[in-house]
Amino acid sequence: MFAARSASSILGRRAFSTTARLDSKVAVLGAAGGIGQPLSLLLKLNPRVTDLALYDIKGGPGVAADVSHINTKSKVKGYAPDAAGIKECLTGAEIVVIPAGVPRKPGMTRDDLFNTNASIVRDLAKACADHCPKANILIIANPVNSTVPITAEVFKSKGVYDPKRLFGVTTLDVVRASRFISELKNTDPAQEAILVVGGHSGATIVPVLSQAGHNLEGSERDAYVNRVQFGGDEVVKAKDGAGSATLSMAMAGARFTESLLKAAQGEKGVIEPSFVDSPLYKDQGVEYFASNVELGPNGVEKIHPVGKVTEYEQGLLDVCLKDLKGNISKGVKFVKENP
Numbered sequence: 001m002f003a004a005r006s007a008s009s010i011l012g013r014r015a016f017s018t019t020a021r022l023d024s025k026v027a028v029l030g031a032a033g034g035i036g037q038p039l040s041l042l043l044k045l046n047p048r049v050t051d052l053a054l055y056d057i058k059g060g061p062g063v064a065a066d067v068s069h070i071n072t073k074s075k076v077k078g079y080a081p082d083a084a085g086i087k088e089c090l091t092g093a094e095i096v097v098i099p100a101g102v103p104r105k106p107g108m109t110r111d112d113l114f115n116t117n118a119s120i121v122r123d124l125a126k127a128c129a130d131h132c133p134k135a136n137i138l139i140i141a142n143p144v145n146s147t148v149p150i151t152a153e154v155f156k157s158k159g160v161y162d163p164k165r166l167f168g169v170t171t172l173d174v175v176r177a178s179r180f181i182s183e184l185k186n187t188d189p190a191q192e193a194i195l196v197v198g199g200h201s202g203a204t205i206v207p208v209l210s211q212a213g214h215n216l217e218g219s220e221r222d223a224y225v226n227r228v229q230f231g232g233d234e235v236v237k238a239k240d241g242a243g244s245a246t247l248s249m250a251m252a253g254a255r256f257t258e259s260l261l262k263a264a265q266g267e268k269g270v271i272e273p274s275f276v277d278s279p280l281y282k283d284q285g286v287e288y289f290a291s292n293v294e295l296g297p298n299g300v301e302k303i304h305p306v307g308k309v310t311e312y313e314q315g316l317l318d319v320c321l322k323d324l325k326g327n328i329s330k331g332v333k334f335v336k337e338n339p
C-alpha cells in the first residue's frame with residue numbers, strides 16, 4: 001500500500017481509506033491534459049476508485065496505458081474520441097470529472113475562454129446526459145461560473161437534470177485560501193479551513209476569513225483577499241504562456257472526488273465547498289453559488305448558508321453577486337441559442 005500512503009500525504013488532511021465498499025467508476029474527460037494526467041494519477045492511487053475511464057480527443061489510451069501499470073487494484077481503460085469510445089467511457093460512471101478545455105494565457109480572463117470551452121463542455125454534457133444521466137458531474141473547465149449553467153441547461157433540455165449531482169469544482173480556491181493564510185500566520189495549512197464562497201473567477205471568489213478566527217487589517221487584508229481572488233493569475237503569469245494551474249488543480253480535483261466517494265459510501269459529515277444550483281441567492285436572481293456543501297449518497301445533501309460576515313466581506317459579496325449573475329446568464333443563453 002505504499003502508493004496509497006503516498007497519496008494520502010499528498011492530499012494532506014484527507015487520508016484515504018484502504019477499503020472500498022462499492023464499485024466506483026470514475027471517468028475523466030480531458031484526461032491527457034495538464035490537469036487530466038496528474039488527476040488520473042491521483043485517482044489511480046485512490047483505493048475507493050475501482051474503475052478509471054480516461055477519455056480525451058487526443059492521447060486518452062496512452063495516459064491509460066501508463067497509469068494502468070501502477071500496482072493498485074483499479075482497472076484503467078483509455079478511450080478514443082469516437083461515439084463508441086465516449087459511450088463506453090461514460091456508461092456506469094458514478095463520477096465524471098471534466099477538465100477538458102483550453103487554459104488561459106497571460107492577459108486573459110477566464111471569461112475569454114468562453115468561446116472555446118462553452119461548446120466543448122456543452123457537447124461533453126450531452127454525452128453525459130445520454131450515457132450516465134445519474135452520475136455526479138464535476139466541472140473543472142473554465143469559466144466555471146458559466147460552464148456549470150451550460151451543463152445544467154443541457155441536462156434540462158434532455159429531461160435528466162438533477163441539481164444535486166452537478167458541481168463546479170472550486171476546491172482550489174479553498175486550498176489556496178488556507179495555504180496563503182498559513183504563510184501569513186505561520187500555521188499548518190492543512191489545519192486551516194477558510195470558507196470561500198461565490199464563484200470561481202476574480203471578484204466572484206470571496207474568502208470569508210472572519211469565520212476562521214483570523215483578523216487581518218488594512219493593506220494586509222486587501223493583499224490576502226486579492227491573492228486568493230487572483231491566485232490563478234499568479235500561476236498563469238509564472239507559467240508564461242504554458243497554461244494555468246494543473247498540479248494544484250489535480251490535487252483539488254482528486255480531493256473533491258474522494259469526498260464524493262466517501263459520502264457515496266456512507267460517510268457522514270463530508271463537507272466541501274462547491275459551485276452548485278443553490279437557493280441562497282435565488283431571490284436576487286443568482287441561480288448558482290458556491291458555499292459549503294454537505295455531500296451524501298445522492299450528491300448534494302445540504303447547502304450551508306454563508307453565515308455571519310463582516311461589513312467588508314459583505315461588500316465583496318455584493319460585487320460577487322452582480323458579476324455571477326452575468327456569468328450565469330451568459331452560459332444559459334449560450335445553450336438556448338446553440339442547443
Ligand SMILES: NC(=O)c1ccc[n+]([C@@H]2O[C@H](COP(=O)([O-])OP(=O)(O)OC[C@H]3O[C@@H](n4cnc5c(N)ncnc54)[C@H](O)[C@@H]3O)[C@@H](O)[C@H]2O)c1
Nearest residue numbers: 030032033034035056057099100101102103140141142249
Ligand atoms: N476549476 C478550477 O479551479 C480550474 C483550475 C485550473 C484549470 N482549470 C481549467 O481546466 C481546463 C483544462 O486545463 P488544462 O491545464 O488541463 O488544459 P490542457 O490544454 O493542458 O488540457 C485540456 C485537455 O482537454 C482535451 N480536450 C479538449 N477538447 C476536448 C473534448 N471535446 N473532449 C475531450 N477532451 C478534450 C485536450 O486534448 C487536452 O488534453 C481549462 O479550461 C482551465 O482553465 C480550472
Ligand SMILES: O=C(O)C[C@H](O)C(=O)O
Nearest residue numbers: 104142231232233244245
Ligand atoms: O486561473 C486559471 O485560469 C485556472 C484556474 O481557474 C485557477 O484558478 O488556477
